[in-house]
Amino acid sequence: MVGGGIVVAVALPGCAFKGPHPIEVTDAGFVPNAFLQITPDNHVTFYCPSDEMGQGIRTGLATIVGEELDVNPATMLVKAAGSHEDYNNPEFRVQGTGGSNAVRVFYEPLRQVGADTRALLLNAASLDLGIPADQLLTADGFIVAGDRRYPYGDFVETASSLEMPIATELKAPSRFKYIGADAPRVDALAKATGTANFGIDADVPGMVYAVVVRPPVAGSKALSFDDSTARVAPGVLAVVPVSSGVAVVAERYWQANQAAKKLTIDWEETPLSTVTSEQVRQDLSAALEADNDTESTRAGDPEKAFADADAGTILETDYYAPFLAHAPMEPLNATLRITEDGADLWTGVQFVGAAQGVLERLTGLPRGNIKIHNQFLGGGFGRRATLSHIVEVAEIALSVDKPVQLLWSREDDLRHGFYRPAAMMKIKAAADSEGHITAWQARRSGANISAQTFKNALPGVLPNLPTGLLNGLAGAMDYVFKNWAVDGSSVEGLHETYSLPSYQVSHASVDHGLPTTFWRSVGHSYTSFAVESMMDELAEAKQLDPVALRLKNLNDKPRMQNVVAEAGQLMAAMTVPENHHLGFAAHSSFGTDVAQIAEVSVTEGQIRVHKVTCVVDCGLAVNPDIVTAQLEGAVMFALTAALYGSIDLEGGAVVQSNFHNYPILRMNESPAVDVVIIESETPPTGIGEPGVPPLAPAVANAVYRATGQRLRDLPLQLA
Amino acid sequence: MITFSLNGEPVRFNGDPSTPLLWVIRDDFKLKGSKFGCGAGLCGACTMHLDGTAIKTCVLPVAAAADKAVTTIEGLGNPEDLHPLQTAWIEHNVPQCGYCQSGQIMAAAALIADKPSASSEDVDNAMSGNICRCGCYPRIKAAIMSVAASALSYDAAATEANS
Numbered sequence: 001m002v003g004g005g006i007v008v009a010v011a012l013p014g015c016a017f018k019g020p021h022p023i024e025v026t027d028a029g030f031v032p033n034a035f036l037q038i039t040p041d042n043h044v045t046f047y048c049p050s051d052e053m054g055q056g057i058r059t060g061l062a063t064i065v066g067e068e069l070d071v072n073p074a075t076m077l078v079k080a081a082g083s084h085e086d087y088n089n090p091e092f093r094v095q096g097t098g099g100s101n102a103v104r105v106f107y108e109p110l111r112q113v114g115a116d117t118r119a120l121l122l123n124a125a126s127l128d129l130g131i132p133a134d135q136l137l138t139a140d141g142f143i144v145a146g147d148r149r150y151p152y153g154d155f156v157e158t159a160s161s162l163e164m165p166i167a168t169e170l171k172a173p174s175r176f177k178y179i180g181a182d183a184p185r186v187d188a189l190a191k192a193t194g195t196a197n198f199g200i201d202a203d204v205p206g207m208v209y210a211v212v213v214r215p216p217v218a219g220s221k222a223l224s225f226d227d228s229t230a231r232v233a234p235g236v237l238a239v240v241p242v243s244s245g246v247a248v249v250a251e252r253y254w255q256a257n258q259a260a261k262k263l264t265i266d267w268e269e270t271p272l273s274t275v276t277s278e279q280v281r282q283d284l285s286a287a288l289e290a291d292n293d294t295e296s297t298r299a300g301d302p303e304k305a306f307a308d309a310d311a312g313t314i315l316e317t318d319y320y321a322p323f324l325a326h327a328p329m330e331p332l333n334a335t336l337r338i339t340e341d342g343a344d345l346w347t348g349v350q351f352v353g354a355a356q357g358v359l360e361r362l363t364g365l366p367r368g369n370i371k372i373h374n375q376f377l378g379g380g381f382g383r384r385a386t387l388s389h390i391v392e393v394a395e396i397a398l399s400v401d402k403p404v405q406l407l408w409s410r411e412d413d414l415r416h417g418f419y420r421p422a423a424m425m426k427i428k429a430a431a432d433s434e435g436h437i438t439a440w441q442a443r444r445s446g447a448n449i450s451a452q453t454f455k456n457a458l459p460g461v462l463p464n465l466p467t468g469l470l471n472g473l474a475g476a477m478d479y480v481f482k483n484w485a486v487d488g489s490s491v492e493g494l495h496e497t498y499s500l501p502s503y504q505v506s507h508a509s510v511d512h513g514l515p516t517t518f519w520r521s522v523g524h525s526y527t528s529f530a531v532e533s534m535m536d537e538l539a540e541a542k543q544l545d546p547v548a549l550r551l552k553n554l555n556d557k558p559r560m561q562n563v564v565a566e567a568g569q570l571m572a573a574m575t576v577p578e579n580h581h582l583g584f585a586a587h588s589s590f591g592t593d594v595a596q597i598a599e600v601s602v603t604e605g606q607i608r609v610h611k612v613t614c615v616v617d618c619g620l621a622v623n624p625d626i627v628t629a630q631l632e633g634a635v636m637f638a639l640t641a642a643l644y645g646s647i648d649l650e651g652g653a654v655v656q657s658n659f660h661n662y663p664i665l666r667m668n669e670s671p672a673v674d675v676v677i678i679e680s681e682t683p684p685t686g687i688g689e690p691g692v693p694p695l696a697p698a699v700a701n702a703v704y705r706a707t708g709q710r711l712r713d714l715p716l717q718l719a
Numbered sequence: 720m721i722t723f724s725l726n727g728e729p730v731r732f733n734g735d736p737s738t739p740l741l742w743v744i745r746d747d748f749k750l751k752g753s754k755f756g757c758g759a760g761l762c763g764a765c766t767m768h769l770d771g772t773a774i775k776t777c778v779l780p781v782a783a784a785a786d787k788a789v790t791t792i793e794g795l796g797n798p799e800d801l802h803p804l805q806t807a808w809i810e811h812n813v814p815q816c817g818y819c820q821s822g823q824i825m826a827a828a829a830l831i832a833d834k835p836s837a838s839s840e841d842v843d844n845a846m847s848g849n850i851c852r853c854g855c856y857p858r859i860k861a862a863i864m865s866v867a868a869s870a871l872s873y874d875a876a877a878t879e880a881n882s
Contacts, residue, residue, distance in 0.1 A: 053816055054814075054815030054817065054853045055815070056815070184809065184812060185812050185814065187817065188808070188812055188813070189798055189809055190798075191808075191814035191817030191820050192801075192805045192808035192813070192814060192820060193752070193792065193793075193796065193797055193798050193801070193805055194751075194752020194791070194792035194820075195752065195797075195798060196817050197751070198754075198818060200751075200754070200755065252734070252738075252742065252747075253742055253746055254735070254739065254746075327852060328816070328818075328852060329756050329762065329764060329818040329850065329851070329853075330754065330756070330818045331755065331756070376817060376818075377816060378754070378816050378817070378818030379818060379852050379853065380816075381852075409758055410756065410757040410758055410759070410762075411758075625812055626812075629812065629815060629858070632854060632855070632858070633815055633853045633854035633855065634854070635854065636851075636853075636854025637852070637854055658757055658758075658759050658761055659757055659759070659761040659762055660759070660761055664850045664852060665854070665856075666846075666847045666848075666850060666856075667842070667843055667847055667849070667851075667860060668843040668844070668846075670854070670856040670857070672857065
């Protein structure tokens with residue numbers, strides 16, 4: 001029942017947590033486990049193990065624990081959990097948030113936490129009141145005995161001396177009163193009043209401010225630098241070489257920002273220094289032409305199936321997607337205070353466990369003495385699972401011996417990021433005359449996503465591994481992914497959505513050295529564009545309706561078949577103005593099935609998306625309004641990428657620098673979004689990412705209907 | 720020395736007059752509700768009111784605020800005394816990550832103060848300088864329109880009462 005690493009039934013005072021526990025006991029509060037505190041005056045605090053970056057996880061997980069505890073989540077105080085292995089993500093085995101997995105992996109463990117704690121309170125009430133537990137009920141934070149109600153808080157003292165029940169029976173979904181109901185976000189008030197604390201808002205007495213000047217070409221080192229004018233600029237306290245560049249430390253942020261411009265730095269040339277976007281594209285094409293991919297997965301006998309197909313009807317087409325930046329609204333930052341026996345870090349990360357590990361490695365302090373105060377994240381999208389800013393702030397703080405706040409600028413963010421890698425995809429497909437796909441081959445070339453992400457994470461995940469071994473391990477991983485094995489993230493989504501009797505998926509690694517990492521929906525963000533464009537191309541070749549073609553190829557995917565059928569009916573019933581056109585796409589990712597219909601017009605070469613209708617099956621929707629919001633947001637995020645998104649290289653350096661040349665969709669360009677959630681009682685699946693993948697192909701398919709131009713490159717630009 | 724009014728209180732600043740107002744408010748006066756997003760006046764996360772007009776303060780030298788009234792999100796309303804837009808924001812569950820929302824609300828508040836019954840087009844025009852990377856636009860717009868609609872119905876009731 002209980003996921004790995006989740007501590008459900010310990011933490012009575014005196015019980016053995018492995019390190020000093022971050023929960024601060026307040027007002028004689030009772031801490032029955034790592035997730036809850038209940039005070040005698042009946043205030044319930046929930047310590048949320050997942051990082052809130054907008055996806056609504058504090059509300060979602062509070063709802064899940066509150067359901068079984070029988071406390072309205074809206075009345076709980078919900079706090080970010082501190083850094084401790086009790087809060088490890090059960091699937092990652094380290095404290096972190098990503099992969100749209102939080103609601104899925106905490107659904108049962110946190111219900112169990114709530115149910116066991118409620119049972120404990122019933123036992124305590126039974127003793128105190130002298131009434132058998134089976135004659136007591138609960139109602140929203142109260143024990144009910146006949147017509148009398150007693151706050152949970154009345155029984156916490158007794159509860160603290162009792163043993164925690166285990167494996168208490170969970171509610172049947174039909175009895176849920178909070179799960180499945182719309183409820184306000186627990187963070188809405190703070191975020192509407194400017195009182196929500198983000199990493200950037202940390203303010204530690206005596207802190208100084210730092211900025212880092214990094215190389216224009218990723219990974220290049222400073223050969224020499226001249227800081228003679230920067231060092232004497234107003235407010236400047238120190239100029240510090242760090243592993244990623246040169247840091248300027250000043251009394252105020254603006255002083256550091258201004259002084260940094262006075263540094264002259266001579267950077268080394270690296271292999272990346274001559275790379276251009278055109279070359280990346282050519283190299284990715286050449287890699288597919290070379291035809292020596294590594295196979296990822298196969299089924300049936302695709303070679304025979306292609307040989308059996310009428311050669312004239314086989315389609316083979318290339319699709320391309322460029323590098324992309326995450327551009328969360330809050331630029332990266334971190335505030336670190338190191339004292340003789342401990343360290344405190346205020347930041348917003350998706351990878352608390354690894355941030356703690358980085359500090360353990362760099363400061364030499366015992367892990368338990370390093371506290372991560374994770375704040376609200378001003379957007380994550382994968383960007384905040386990286387750790388380079390944590391390394392930087394540690395190096396600076398160790399050097400200046402004062403609390404330091406490090407802040408990246410928007411230019412730093414766009415030019416020195418970890419990017420969604422560019423991808424060239426070649427899809428080859430054969431279908432019979434009725435539209436059943438008989439053979440499918442999907443190949444992708446580009447940089448591996450996981451190899452680089454792991455390399456970045458390793459120093460924090462394995463804090464005690466010596467640097468030499470660490471570099472060896474990172475190099476080995478890189479080699480394995482380039483030569484022997486396929487990184488699943490790089491090819492995910494190339495075949496999984498459909499029932500394919502025979503298929504082959506393969507990969508050619510081409511890595512120019514630009515750092516890459518997970519970007520909202522990861523590999524699916526580009527594979528869906530290729531697969532779902534091809535599905536419309538196949539439908540046209542077979543003179544079939546695009547929805548009908550998809551339905552013919554979903555025989556062993558009943559959930560997606562239902563989503564596509566539902567969306568197809570909505571699409572068939574839509575009436576749109578004469579110059580508007582509809583495009584369809586569907587994609588499975590993170591356990592969730594999504595179909596989207598884009599209503600598009602094209603005027604003088606400008607693509608305008610008026611409305612997007614989404615049909616989603618994500619299992620039981622814990623908070624349907626937040627599910628809806630995630631799909632609305634995913635549509636905007638994906639439309640930004642589909643219409644504008646491109647990180648380009650010139651001389652190895654990123655060209656884009658701020659929102660004037662890396663535009664983000666604005667309100668006046670944003671479509672209406674309709675969301676239909678399929679009713680379900682099956683356990684919840686992901687929702688933060690699955691709304692992204694189908695959008696670009698849905699728009700491209702609509703643009704084809706509007707103009708007859710089949711756009712196979714992202715971003716979508718008409719000839 | 721530069722003096723101005725900050726959320727109704729007179730304040731003075733002795734530092735570099737070219738410092739952007741945003742950093743003076745955040746680092747010197749320690750009001751952290753206004754955010755840094757781009758440093759180039761392109762995203763609106765830093766929006767405050769200067770004599771009632773919405774303005775991007777990451778590119779506005781503090782000297783430009785001399786003898787003027789600066790209002791930040793903290794001065795617009797607070798958890799105990801919400802501005803109608805803040806109430807609407809909560810009712811519509813607008814925020815996701817929330818980082819841009821102070822700026823969004825300040826831009827919207829200037830619009831509503833200027834045009835209490837703003838149209839859909841007015842909202843698009845007034846809000847197009849504020850980026851939301853989470854894509855909360857449909858809800859931001861719905862929240863503003865709900866406040867504008869109540870102004871509209873208030874106007875209508877007043878007109879009827881006067882006629």
